Amino acid sequence: MIETIRDNFTESIQTKIAAIEILPEALEQATYMMVQTLIAGQKILCCGSGGSAMDAQQFASLLLNRFEGDRPSLPALALSCDAATITCAADEASYDEIFSKQIRALGQSNDILLAISADGNSRNIIMAMEAALNRDMTIIALTGKDGGEMAGLLGPNDLEVRVPSNKSQRIHEVHQLVIHTLCNGIDNCLFPEHNGDE
Numbered sequence: 001m002i003e004t005i006r007d008n009f010t011e012s013i014q015t016k017i018a019a020i021e022i023l024p025e026a027l028e029q030a031t032y033m034m035v036q037t038l039i040a041g042q043k044i045l046c047c048g049s050g051g052s053a054m055d056a057q058q059f060a061s062l063l064l065n066r067f068e069g070d071r072p073s074l075p076a077l078a079l080s081c082d083a084a085t086i087t088c089a090a091d092e093a094s095y096d097e098i099f100s101k102q103i104r105a106l107g108q109s110n111d112i113l114l115a116i117s118a119d120g121n122s123r124n125i126i127m128a129m130e131a132a133l134n135r136d137m138t139i140i141a142l143t144g145k146d147g148g149e150m151a152g153l154l155g156p157n158d159l160e161v162r163v164p165s166n167k168s169q170r171i172h173e174v175h176q177l178v179i180h181t182l183c184n185g186i187d188n189c190l191f192p193e194h195n196g197d198e
Contacts, residue, residue, distance in 0.1 A: 031185035043075035048116035053080035099128035109136035120148020144171030
């Protein structure tokens with residue numbers, strides 16, 4: 001048991017070391033994209049399924065409330081929180097449309113969709129991306145493995161942050177770090193006077 005525990009920690013560390021070699025430029029670009037969107041008075045819609053839904057909810061919560069320091073609330077919405085909307089969409093249409101229906105209703109040109117999937121093949125996330133493209137939204141995709149179908153949907157103004165791992169648990173761990181890094185970067189850009197450890 002102890003050896004297995006150590007192996008999990010070691011593998012997690014090794015995945016983060018691999019990520020630090022390839023992700024910083026993409027994270028810098030994603031941060032600036034989000035900052036420009038927020039400065040322009042637009043919003044960030046977030047979606048993911050399963051563990052990725054929790055990532056989407058955490059990101060939206062941190063923007064709406066606070067990250068490390070008190071500052072004004074920022075407009076972000078996780079599309080996985082409204083049980084009535086999701087179950088109605090799943091019942092009346094299809095589970096694959098639980099996010100795309102919301103995006104068609106709430107998404108506006110120049111908003112950002114933060115789409116999160118460890119393997120890049122979640123059908124409801126792919127349909128969300130298609131809806132975002134139809135609304136002239138920008139997409140930032142957090143993926144892993146080979147990027148899946150999500151990678152093929154991205155245009156020149158979109159961005160993929162792909163974790164260099166084929167193991168879902170390691171990808172989710174790095175996605176958590178990515179979310180915290182984005183929040184830290186946004187706060188540093190927009191509210192440097194409010195940002196600090198507490």
